[in-house]
């Protein structure tokens with residue numbers, strides 16, 4: 001189980017100054033700092049570390065299958081370059097590394113705490129073809145070379161400017177390469193958004209203190225009835241799933257998480 005390497009304190013957001021452009025820049029930086037702080041406090045996902053390759057199979061992370069699905073052709077070679085953008089604690093990275101042993105995988109994340117867990121995960125599972133870097137997607141151009149496959153799962157909605165995030169990734173994509181994006185759906189998460197709002201109200205001036213937010217979230221969660229949809233949704237679904245309230249912890253205390261339909265992101 002990943003630990004919580006960094007304790008949190010209330011994140012501060014800048015006052016609205018007279019110059020709106022500088023305020024936007026400052027608030028973008030403040031949101032990114034708050035996101036980093038959250039994921040240092042609660043690296044995600046909290047899946048257990050295993051001393052073996054990850055179980056099962058996911059075709060979207062297996063280059064030959066993803067390539068032929070998208071292009072209708074067989075891939076000419078499998079020694080591809082893969083970027084896992086916003087890798088978190090490396091659960092997806094682990095699949096990318098083991099399903100594509102001929103590939104070179106680069107994994108980046110804003111949170112050094114998450115990178116530390118991901119590095120440990122890959123060391124223990126025996127995935128040797130991965131290098132990690134604490135880096136924002138905004139700065140991804142700092143990595144030399146292009147990628148055949150860019151995987152970006154559960155990340156863009158955390159960015160103050162997701163369109164700029166996609167554009168930054170697109171510049172690193174090889175012509176004909178694949179960009180695999182997952183963002184939270186607007187409708188599927190409305191109960192979680194309500195919970196976030198409720199917790200933020202109850203936190204008052206402690207807003208931005210993630211351990212406090214989680215504590216309040218746990219208390220609220222314990223009071224929900226068994227038939228509540230959040231409770232149903234958070235029931236553990238298998239032996240490898242850690243108690244799902246861990247996932248709720250992240251959701252209930254997120255500093256800036258937007259739900260996004262594919263239309264604004266992809267237009």
Ligand SMILES: C[S@@+](CC[C@H](N)C(=O)[O-])C[C@H]1O[C@@H](n2cnc3c(N)ncnc32)[C@H](O)[C@@H]1O
Nearest residue numbers: 039086087088109110111136137153154155158
């Ligand atoms: C919900 S987790 C998803 C982790 C992983 N992709 C997965 O699906 O298991 C979101 C991750 O995005 C990272 N993140 C948020 N904004 C980022 C940015 N601008 N650049 C890089 N990583 C970012 C966070 O630090 C966090 O680890």
